[in-house]
Amino acid sequence: MHEMSLCESILQVLEQQAEAQHYHKVKTVWLEIGALAGVEAEALRFCFDIVMQGSLAEQACLEIIEIPGQAWCLPCADNVAVQQLYDLCPHCGSHQLQVNSGDQMRIKELEVE
Amino acid sequence: MCGVCGCGEGHDHDHDHPHDHQHPHAHGAAHSHAPGLSPMRMVQIEQDILAKNNRYASENRRHFGEHGILALNLVSSPGSGKTTLLTETISRLQNDVAITVIEGDQQTARDAERIRATGVSAVQINTGKGCHLDAHRVGHALETLQAQNHSLLFIENVGNLVCPSAFDLGEAHKVVILSVTEGEDKPIKYPDMFHAADLMILNKIDLLPYLDFNSEECIQFAKQVNPKIKVLSLSAKTGEGMDNWLQWLKAELALQRIAYV
Ligand SMILES: Nc1nc2c(ncn2[C@@H]2O[C@H](COP(=O)(O)OP(=O)(O)OP(=O)(O)O)[C@@H](O)[C@H]2O)c(=O)[nH]1
Ligand SMILES: [Mg+2]
Ligand SMILES: [Zn+2]
Ligand SMILES: [Zn+2]
Ligand SMILES: [Zn+2]
Ligand SMILES: [Zn+2]
Numbered sequence: 001m002h003e004m005s006l007c008e009s010i011l012q013v014l015e016q017q018a019e020a021q022h023y024h025k026v027k028t029v030w031l032e033i034g035a036l037a038g039v040e041a042e043a044l045r046f047c048f049d050i051v052m053q054g055s056l057a058e059q060a061c062l063e064i065i066e067i068p069g070q071a072w073c074l075p076c077a078d079n080v081a082v083q084q085l086y087d088l089c090p091h092c093g094s095h096q097l098q099v100n101s102g103d104q105m106r107i108k109e110l111e112v113e
Numbered sequence: 114m115c116g117v118c119g120c121g122e123g124h125d126h127d128h129d130h131p132h133d134h135q136h137p138h139a140h141g142a143a144h145s146h147a148p149g150l151s152p153m154r155m156v157q158i159e160q161d162i163l164a165k166n167n168r169y170a171s172e173n174r175r176h177f178g179e180h181g182i183l184a185l186n187l188v189s190s191p192g193s194g195k196t197t198l199l200t201e202t203i204s205r206l207q208n209d210v211a212i213t214v215i216e217g218d219q220q221t222a223r224d225a226e227r228i229r230a231t232g233v234s235a236v237q238i239n240t241g242k243g244c245h246l247d248a249h250r251v252g253h254a255l256e257t258l259q260a261q262n263h264s265l266l267f268i269e270n271v272g273n274l275v276c277p278s279a280f281d282l283g284e285a286h287k288v289v290i291l292s293v294t295e296g297e298d299k300p301i302k303y304p305d306m307f308h309a310a311d312l313m314i315l316n317k318i319d320l321l322p323y324l325d326f327n328s329e330e331c332i333q334f335a336k337q338v339n340p341k342i343k344v345l346s347l348s349a350k351t352g353e354g355m356d357n358w359l360q361w362l363k364a365e366l367a368l369q370r371i372a373y374v
Pocket of ligand 5: 249
């Protein structure tokens with residue numbers, strides 16, 4: 001996953017929301033990043049600072065909330081924990097898994113002024 | 114340059130994709146807050162980072178559905194043979210179906226020119242430092258292309274096995290092209306791309322005698338990350354295996370036609 005373009009998308013959302021929500025500076029950004037979203041937190045932090053330079057979120061803090069991976073296993077008829085997108089079911093070994101949590105990348109909230 | 118959508122200024126938006134260019138106004142001295150509000154506060158956003166791209170992608174998909182256009186997003190690492198496959202495909206298929214092409218590259222219009230030399234229309238998108246096509250720029254390319262109803266649209270993405278997997282363009286299928294010179298382990302090294310694709314084309318099989326590429330193992334790796342992936346092996350250069358690919362395309366076109374009616 002390309003962290004630089006994700007940060008550019010984040011900046012776009014921050015700029016769009018600035019007008020609607022009447023703020024002109026972003027102090028903190030809380031992101032929800034699923035363990036299965038294919039995002040490297042370290043790479044994201046690195047790109048975040050670069051992309052936010054000169055913007056309304058220059059020097060903003062980035063807080064990453066990690067969401068563990070979870071999938072519904074069809075044979076087990078149960079939710080199971082998964083570490084990677086293409087893992088097999090840790091109980092029965094099936095690949096008939098439907099990821100239902102941990103693949104999201106969301107901007108959750110902002111601290112602004 | 115528009116900071117919101119990344120496209121050049123002065124573009125007309127005569128297509129009706131959801132376009133929310135809310136360029137943030139400059140907050141100078143004239144800016145004032147509503148009285149009584151403390152300067153620091155929390156704002157709930159709850160927005161998917163890729164939501165904007167996904168909105169444009171849905172709009173493109175609606176457009177394809179309305180016009181019966183079969184859109185395929187060709188993804189691969191650089192040099193796997195996408196453009197060669199396209200020119201060879203076009204020369205075999207263009208009497209049966211109308212074809213248009215969107216070419217994505219960081220720089221140059223070379224690939225679009227190679228496509229135009231076959232006689233079909235092509236639009237080149239240069240992404241500059243960007244390394245993938247996004248649905249918004251594809252939407253603008255569609256305005257220029259004016260593809261006819263019941264046609265086939267190939268979108269050749271920027272050569273990159275990583276982030277094009279995350280950017281839906283509104284296509285019916287992603288087709289991943291892997292040339293045998295790249296090694297059989299690419300599906301497990303770049304699983305997101307092979308997971309997102311519905312079809313894998315193993316290209317350059319004319320070179321197999323000179324390599325120790327293990328096709329069986331490669332296909333196994335691809336199925337490991339995507340049990341539903343279909344696989345075709347061919348050489349865009351010699352034409353070996355091209356018939357299976359043309360048949361796959363014709364079957365997809367037939368399905369598209371059923372959906373269109
Ligand atoms: N031997 C052999 N060479 C091929 C085949 N298909 C393409 N090539 C060669 O591979 C090189 C790259 O081909 P292109 O069609 O430009 O590849 P591409 O994926 O469009 O490249 P980018 O758009 O730059 O990512 C060219 O030299 C082609 O002639 C094939 O089936 N066999
Ligand atoms: Mg090309
Ligand atoms: Zn199970
Ligand atoms: Zn714009
Ligand atoms: Zn636009
Ligand atoms: Zn990219």
